[in-house]
Structures are given as structure tokens and as C-alpha cells.
Amino acid sequence: MIAQSTPPPKRWISKPFPDSTQQRAAIASLTQSLNVSPFLASLLVQRGITSFEEARQFFRPEIGHLHNPFGMKDMDRAIKRLEKAMLPGREEKILIYGDYDVDGTTSVALVYGFLKNYHAKIDYYIPDRYSEGYGISRQGIEWAAANGFTLIIALDCGIKSIERVAEAKALGVDFIICDHHRPGAELPEAAAVLDPKREDCAYSYKELSGCGVGFKLLQAFCLRKEIPLEQLYPYLDLVVVSIASDIVPVTGENRVLAYYGLKYLNSQPRTGLKALIKIAGFRSELDITNVVFGLGPRINAAGRIQHAKAAVQLLLAELEEEADEFAMAINKHNNDRRNFDSSITEQALEMIRNSETLLNAKSTVLYDANWHKGVIGIVASRCIEHFHRPTIILTQSHDKAAGSARSVPGFDVYEAIEECADLLEQFGGHTFAAGMTMAVDNIDAFRQKFEEVVSRRIKEEHLTPLVDIDMPMDFSEINDKLVRILKQMGPFGPHNMQPTFMTEDVYLVGEPIIMKEKHLKIYVQQGRSGHTLQAVGFGFAHMAKQLRPREPFSICYQVEQNFFNGNVSLQLMLKDIKCS
Template sequence: MEKRWHIAPADEAAVQTLRDALKIHPVLCRILTQRGITTFTNAKEFFRPQLEALHSPWLMKDMDHAVNRLLKAFSAGEKILVFGDYDVDGTTAVAVMYRFLSTQTQQLDFYIPHRYKEGYGISKAGIDFAKENGFTLVVALDCGIKSIDLIDYANTLEIDFIICDHHLPDEKIPAAVAVLNPKQKDCPYPYKELCGCGVGFKLITALVEKLGLPQSFSYQYLDLVATAIAADIVPITGENRILAFHGLEVANKEPNPGIKALAFLSGAKLPLHIHNLVFMIAPRVNAAGRMDDARKAVQLFVAGTYEEALAYAELLHSDNSDRKEADAAITEEALEMIAQNASWTSRKSTVVYQPHWHKGVVGIVASRLIERHYRPTVVLTESGAYAAGSARSVPGFNLYEAIHACREYLIAYGGHFAAAGLTLSKDNIEAFREKFEAIVSITISDDQLIPELLIDAAIKFKDISPAFYNIIKQMEPFGPENMTPVFIARNVKDAGSKVVKEKHLRFVVQQDGVPLTGIGFNLADKLPIIESGHPFDLVFKIDENEWQGQKSLQLRVEDIRLAEV
């Protein structure tokens, strides 16, 4: 698939100022300034994140109400229910809160709504469970900010709620005892991008202070907080960077037994990096809710021993194997449907439906289809008497608005700019497909139908050294708003590149006499560019390869094209 290359601009004066302060390679200074790091102090805070730099939890609106209500529950021996969503952010948040609260009270349980029986967020079934079992206080994590009616219902049953959420609130806020969410308009908390687990962690730090416990008491949970940050695709800036940085340290020194068990089963090698949490830990946790019941994900993280955690980890690992099998089979079937409908390939949107597809993976399949057919995509399956599914967008296109414009054919829908869910009558699938295509066609630009490859800076092979790479490694953890740097090298020549495993390219290249090796996954179709004998431009990340105990730098090639003459 052809891509648009875009090299990020930089303020040259700011680059020079930072270079004068840091005395490091100008390319590194360019990347840092692009990420808002323009002074020596900024750089020190970035490269050496300190837990002492975390904001006071008391700056968050309603924190005093939340803490006082929990202290009252402790002293009165009230039963407390920890409630959370079924994804990684929700289950880790519940586990962290449950583990901490269990140090203060034994009148405690947790509740995770079933993805298909109850749906996302606070549920009536969950509130009824609380009532039937004598719980008078519920701490809701990673959900609740939009649950106006359900909180009102809980109030009629004399069940108090503390909401810890990070999703964007509506104008009306639920009538809970306390609502902790830095995105509230009148919340003065300085950092707005915490995940749900992060908001719960701030409540724990406030309780630790109020209870007179050492500040470090809460740090034992940071590996789970880092897992939530990694999985929930929140910006790795500010407090999230601090929490993720130190969370990875905990994960590598004294990990939660659940993290340790999942790392073992997934074959992750120490030290763990953020990408291990994203691609090895998170999918296995998410698979529990996608394929079965997410309650066992919490049981994994609250397990008291490694042996107990390993038993739950094996269940999640099995769920993930089932998820991968379903994901691959449905993706293949959907691609075949697209190939058999010639008119679909010229469309600017994709809508596919099969009644037997597994509900738990349709969102993943939509993302997979975008990798092959780069356009807004909806994947539907049967859900009882209706069709239901997930939609995913391409960057820059407002998917939610396009679906909203098709509401005449929908029974229910919700989501945001990049992703959405929807339910409709099976009889309306074709009508929805045509209307969705019509809306996308008139609202999407041609550029948005071509993937964009964002490049941080141009570099020469001679400047790629172990010392240079060591500074890049210190920019970890990587994630949104601090992605792994992407470079371009111009006028590169082939020195023996070849196709490996039929679809990948093993690069042996040189620039101005400096040789480097690299790997380009799924780039075999670019071989003619290399074989042309002409110089080409290479876009890549810098990686480290280990072979027989020896480490060497290599290129993780993203794309190539003929150099401009």
C-alpha cells in the first residue's frame, strides 16, 4: 500500500538553543523540540521522571469527599464493592483498588459487568447485585461519568457511588457522593490525560496520605497502572510518563504475580518494555472479556501467589489463542467477501456482515481490514434479533459523525472520532451500507484515503551509533505523543538485500560508504525498487538486534521509494 510521507517541521532556533544546552546530536534535539522539550530543565524532567513530581491528589475535584466517604466505610465496617469495566484499564483499576482496600477492610468484593449480557459501564445488574449482597458503597473505575440514571437508581436503594473515570463528561454529572475525573470543566487538576486506573491510583495516594502510610506504599501497584496506560492508548506525557516509567521498573523488579505469569506465558524477555505490555500482556487481559468473562482477569491480578496467578494466566492465554484464531478466520473471510464484490474495492468505505462472526473480535477485524483496505470500516455480526458491530476510522476522519448521519437506520450507536459501536435491524444492513458510503464519499478527503507515514527527521548512516541509540532508548517509554522516532535516509544504495519468508525484505544497504542491515516486514513488493539499481530513500526506526550474545544496531524499515534525482 502506497503511503504519504510527511516530515515533521521543527523550530530551528529552538533546536539550536537546546543543542547549546544539552550538547547532543542536532537530530536528537530536533526530535525533542518537536515533543515540546525546549530547555535543559524540560529535558531533565523528560529523561529522569521523578515520582515526587506527581501532582497532589487533593487538587482533583471531590477528592476530599471520596476519601472521607471511604474512611467512614472503613470505620463503620460497611461492605464496599469495587466495580470496573471489562477491558485492561478497567480490570487493572479494579485490581489495584481491591488490593489496596483489602489492606484496610475485609468487607470487600469486586464486580466486572459481562460484555454481552450487561454491556459497557455501570449496569443495573451490578447495582442490583450490590443491593442483594448488602453493599452500601461502590467504587466505580474507568466508567460511570455518563451513568446519570443508574446512579439515581442506586441512590434510591441507598447505595453510594464514588466514580473514578477519565472519559469526557456530558453537561450533567451523575449525583454520586464523589466524581473524580480531571476532564470535568470545573476540576482544577493540572493533568487531564490520566487513564481510569490512573484516576483510581490518585485516590489511593490520597488515602495513603490520610491514613498516615508511607508515600511509597502505593508504588507497589505501579506495574498495573503502567499496563493500563500502555493498553488504553493515552498520551505518554506528563504524569502518564512518570507513572509508566516507574511502573516498568516495578514490572522488572517486583512485578505483580499476574504480570509475571502473563510475561512467562507470552515468552516476553526481561527487561519488559512498554511494547511488551501493549502487545503481550494487554491482548491476553482483553481476551478474557472478548471471549468469555473478564472477572478472571481481576482474579489474576489479585492472586496472592505466582502459582495461583499462573492458573488464571493460563485461562487468559487460552482465551487469547481463541481470540487470535477467530480474528484471523473472520479477517480472511471478510477479505474474501471484499474481493468477490468488485464494486466494493472502488468504494470509500467498507461494511461487511456475517451472522456467525464472533462479537468479541469484530472491532479487531475492522482494524485489520483497514490495514489492507484503508478506509472507514464497519464489521457487523448477529446479536440476537439484530445486527451489531464495531466501526473503526482512518486518521483524521470523524467516524462518529458519519455514523450519526445514518441514524435513521440504526437502533443504537455510540463512540467517538476514531471508533464506534452500533446496532441495527438486519433488514437495514444494505440501506445502512449505501447511506454510510454516500456520507463518507462526500466528507472524506482523498488524502485521508492514503496512509500517512510521519517522519521525525532526516539522518545520515554515519550518525547512527551506539551512543546515539542509547539516547533514543532513554526516551522510552514510547506511546502517543512520544512515539518511537522515525527517520529518513536519502540516496541509499543496495548492498545485497533479499526477500525472506516470501513477504519480508532483509536489507543490506549503504550510504556514502557506511553499511547497515535491516528488516522490512511485508515489504517484499518493494523489491523492484531495490533491483532497479537506482538510489532510494529509506524510512525506518533504529532497532537493536541480538545474535549469539552479540548486539548490533539494525534498521526496522517502514517504507522505501526511489530517490528524487
């Protein structure tokens, strides 16, 4: 076995310091108008915030900053079709159809949960991950038609379901599609297709989650029906869970939705999310990271291990006792998922370590017919942590090979898969994550072609893990006011990441401490004297032997508050260490 005992070295990439004449003037202006240090003002200008008004909007997002939903292509058609279905005397049966992941299940809970207050003949449907697969299924359409539904609102899926939507139309079933994935060359013949990524859609924000698109549909519905929007806003706790879990940019409209979604999640979450927060063990205020690692995986686990309908039932639960039961069941699914994930990840890593071809490749494509389909996306991400390159994990599903792809920063895995479309039966996804189905006999040819495409497209720097550094910082800048203002720069996420700093000429104070055999705690000073700070690095135990008391080193880190035994102190969360 070829072992990999330590993580791969990282590239430190420093963002350009704002040093033009115009930027220096903006720094001086913000320093005065915001009463902050020049260092903090420089950090804001680096993020494109150059005036007091821009800073006000950034630090204090307002719900009024949300865009007019009727600016989205087909929104007027969608609302007219929905109104037609709700006409007294007509009252069509409406089915809310969503994907089985977090974005899909929160979307269904949002749209079904809200519209059932205004329309009695409404139900929801989540396809089975294993028997039906991703997207609009024939089984779902046939069930809808057989049960008298004449309108389906598809959420987080449907943009490529040309054939299925046509089949539904032939059965007398219309579609309103609310999707955020990239469309193909042709759009489905639906009553309305809402997708800000449509080339002919002029909507000013393109990065909504699927649940975000569903929210815009409801926002338009409220405006048309003169329903106070205050009745819709409490559903933003679902929207922020989708934004966090689907890893969409936390910028523009998403930042407003996430900001207010976190407020509802922390102050008055719906009963189901409250039960999930309790069983996840959170006792302090939640942020995007807590949602990504604490709530999202548990919601996802329902569909990975059994059926995602259980996740929707939890999110719609109104009684605490009922919600607690659903949360306990979903938590058990999550524990089972972790066991599958851990076992399959180790098998996958062994396959790479024992193959010179796989070790030296620019991509990873692995297949095992017995792997659990529900965790292959997670396994792909785990493999990237060890071997930093585009990765696809495949398993057998209904005599086909079904796969999940994950990518590395800077490389568009969707476009690479698109070049291999001749070997695939279907595929879809984003820049950094995608899914696909192919004949089992095509796996070797796909692996070979995908490797050729990746080798041709990828740059060498994409194959090295990187740390994005916002600014070099002296320890003298680190104080309580800095931490308070940094916290207000959230919610953090893609395109608005928590600031990462770099400090050189750092010295060890005392001996390194190893925690749980994997993690590192050290006390550090900048230079030979000055304030001593605690620094913690998860997975950095291997660095302990390289740090010597009288030898300087450099660190990159984030500044956080450490809460312990009722005490609050400043702490550096290490992202990397470089010894001289």
C-alpha cells in the same frame, strides 16, 4: 474475487525542522549542556524540549512530578464518601466494578487489591461482555443491592450511565465513578464523578486511562489517611499495562506513570503479571510495545472468549502456582481468540473485495450475525490495515446489533458516530475507537448515514496510510550513543512516538533476503560507499523485486539494537521504501 496483493502506498509526512532563531539557539545550548550532537539536540527541540531543565525532566521523570489528585473535580467528595463507608461501626460493603477490557480489569485489580488492605467488606464485579454488555449493567446493580453493597466504585465506565446510577440510588446504592471517556450533556447523579474530561474539571492532565483515574483516587486516599505513597507505587505495574493497552497519550502525567510502571514491571512485577510475562516468552526488558502486543491481548482474551473475571484473578494472584494456572488458561483463550480473529478477518476482507460499493466507499460498515462479538474490534483494526478508512464491524447480540469502530489518524470516529445517534440505542468511546448498539433493522440506514457523514467530514489524505518522519538523517549519525539516547526518550507511545528517520540516496549491498515469505532483510549504504547497515522490513517482501543494486532509493526507518546469539548490532527497522 478482487485481491489486494500489496499494502497501499504510504504518505511520508516530515515534521517541521526547528530552524527559527530561538530554536537554533536552543539547539546550540542543548548540544553543549547535554554533550550531544546537534542532530540529537535538534530532535529534542523539535519535541518542545528547549532547555536543560526540560531535558532533565524528560529523560529523568520523577514520581514527584505527579499532580495533586485533589485538583480533580469531585475528588474531595469521593474521598469523603469512601471514608464514610469505612467508618468503624458503619463499615459499608463496597463493590469495585470495572469494565471487561484491559483498562477495566487492571483498574479493578488496582483499586480492589489496594483497598482490601484497609477495608474487609469489599468485593469486585466484572460484567459479562455478552450477557450484560459494556458499562454499568442492571444485572450488576441488582446483584450489588441483593448482596448488601451500598457503595460501588465504577472504574473505566459509568460516565454515561444516567439511568443505571439513578436505579442504583433508588435501591440504596451510591456510586463513585472513575472514568476517562467523554461525558454526555448530563452527568450521573453519583456521590462523586471523577473524569478529567468533564468540562467543569480543571485538572491539569486530561488523558489518564481509566486505571489512571483509579490510581488518582487511591493517591488522594493515601494523602487523606496519611498512608505512605510508597505502599501504592508498586501497583504502577498495573497502571502501565492500562496506559499501553488503552492507547492513551504517553505524555505528561501518563509518561511519569508509565516510566515508573515499566520499572516495577521489569524489576518486581506482581505474581500474575510475572506469570503472564513468562508465558508470553519475554526474556529481555519490556517496553510499551511489548505490553501492547504481548500482555494486553492475553488479558483481553479472558473477557473475549469466556469471562474477564479470570483476568482479575490472575492479576490478584499471590501464589506462583496459582498464577501459572491462570496464565495458562488465559493464554489458551488468546490462542482461541487468534483463530476467531483470523477467520472473521478473512470473511470481512472478502465482503469488501467482492463489492464495488464497499471498495469505493469512504468507510466500512460490515455485519454478520454469527461473528464472535469478542473479536470484532480487532477485526475492524485488521480491515484498516488493508483498506485505510474508518471501519465498524457489527454482529448480533441479544437480538441487537453490537459493533466496534476503529478509525484512521486524523479522523474522529466518535463524532461521526454521534451524528448517527438517532439510529443507535447506545454508544461511547474515544476519537479512534468506539462501541455501539442498534436495532438490527437499522443497520442499512446506519451504514448509509455513516458513509454520508464520513464522506462529508474526512479529508482525502486521511484515507492514505502515513508515515510521520521526525528528521532526515545521514547514516554517519547512526552509532551506539545515538541508540542509547533514543532509548532514553521512551517510554514511547501516542504523542511521544519512537523517532522515525528518512535517508535518501540509499543503495543495495548484495541481494535482498526474503524471510518467511513475507518479510525483507537488506544491507544498505548511503551513497556509493560508507558503512553498511542491516535493515529489516516486516511485510515488505513485495519490495524485493523493485530494489536494484545500482539504483538509489529512499527509506524511512527506526534505529534499534538487534540481539542475536549473544551479539548486539545496530539495525534499521523499515517503515517504508520509495524507489526512484
